[in-house]
Amino acid sequence: MNKEKYIQIRRDLHKIPEIGFKEVKTQAYLVNYLQKLPSERIELKIWETGIFLLVKGTKPERIIGYRADMDGLPITEETNYDFKSEHEGYMHACGHDFHMTIALGILTHFVENPVRDSLLFLFQPAEEGPGGAEPMLNSKVAKEWKPDMITALHISPELPVGTIATKPGLLFANTSELFIDLKGKGGHAAYPHMTNDMVVAACSLVTQLQSVVSRNVDPLDSAVITIGKITGGTVQNIIAENARLEGTIRTLSVKSMEKVKERIEALVNGVEVGYNCKATIDYGAMYHQVYNQEHLTTEFMKYVNENTSFTANECTEAMTGEDFGYMVEQIPGFMFWLGVNSDYGLHHAKLQPDESAINVAIQLMTSYLSYKANEVQA
Incomplete structure (x- = not known):
């Protein structure tokens, strides 16, 4: 395998981050690469700004799926790379440039080294929002080529290169965005009694939201409500007529997500009455939990530890959200963390994953998928 080739691909992709369903340059780059592969071994279909690529098996009984997400984030890059983002205000700060590159390396191996079962590679847009997995899975192409199992990886800056981490069962949380708009009555700062101040209402609501988890979620369960952004008003001497809260909800169970939303709605109704607004x-965007199929995940971890030079460790579940949850809800499969050893974490403007992890993932997954795709079904 040409390690430098895939490092260069990652760097090319790193320079052109695009947000959800606007991955036009990214799609074009991938299609250009794929169209150079032997056409008798593959079948390519476009969906929105995503791609389906089928690598045909020699005696296919199943389709094994592998998903790579494509989009970047609205973050201004602060790395010292000489291949920094060329799109001002956007960056591959979640490792999707790694994910796509690894998928290209894996599928290229199988085009050159045929296996029994067919392999379907899904290059999925809009993982960071508004959510591409569910509509991609519901597309006509996916119904025609529905995988019998599916897998995916996500880089982990905290783990050393060569380390794989996952677990059977719940891996990533249920997540939901949260936007609350308040509309009252603005006016002159000298006449507050003639207005309904939405800055005050917003501040009160933020405080109340902090009690939702501590007083409404089972202490043996877990949930998080974070308000990351508040906007309101226009100038210092005008009482704000409008305010907006933007945040996120994360829970480890569907039941807790329902309860949290129920309480948020009750508190917001109270603010309407209390502040006359x-x-x-x-x-x-709402993402379903990533629940790894237990048998497949256990088998994968055993395979890594017994048949490769890499290490698979069992990790704890995380409050991270992942669009892949919709795929494993319908298809048996699993996701795992790939160690990339970065001083800065996911969604950070200085994220710099170790590029040697690309080769680790390609080696690992070509080995594992060869094993799975050559299994003779009973």
């Missing part, structure tokens, strides 16, 4: 709630 109108309020609307938008939950934005």
Whole structure:
């Protein structure tokens, strides 16, 4: 395998981050690469800004799926790379440039080294939002080429290169965006009694939201409500007529997500009455929990530890959200963490994953998928 080739591909992709369903340059780059592969061994189909690529098996009984996400984030890059993002205000700060590169390395191996079962590679847009996995899975192409199992990876800056981490069962949380808009009555700062101040209402609501988890979620369960952004008002001497809260909800169970939203709605209704205003709630993008199929995950970890030079460790579940949850809800499969040893974490402007992890992942997954795709079904 040409290690430098895939490092260069990663760097090319790193320079052109694009947000969800706008991955036009990214898609074009990938299609250009794929169209140079032997056409008799593959079949390519476009979906929105994503791609389905089928590598045909020699005697296929199953389709084994592998998913790589494509989009970047609205973050201004602060690395010292000489291949920094060329798109101002956007960056591959979650490792999707790694994910796509690894997928290209894996599929290229199988084009050159055929296996029994067919392999379906899904290059998925909009993982960071508004969510591409569910509509991609519901597309006509996916129904025609529905995988019998599916897998994916996500880089982990905290883990050393060569380390794989996952667990059977719940790996990533249920997540939901949260947007609350408040509309009252603005006016002159000298006449507060003639207004309904939405800055005050917003501040009160933020404080109340902090009690939702501590007083409404089972202490043996886990949930998080974070308000990351508040906007309101226009200038210092005008009482704000509008305010907006933006945040996220994360829970380790579907039941807790339902309970948290129920309590948020009750508190917002109370703010409407107490502050004589109108309020609307938008939950934005919602991601289903990633629940790893237990048998496949256990088998994968055993395979890594007994048949490769890498190490698979069992990790704890995380409050991280992942669009891949919709795929493993419908298809048996699993996701795992790939160690990339970075001083800065996911979604950080200085994230610099170790590029040697690309080769680790390609070696690991070509070995594992060869094993799975050559299994003779009973």
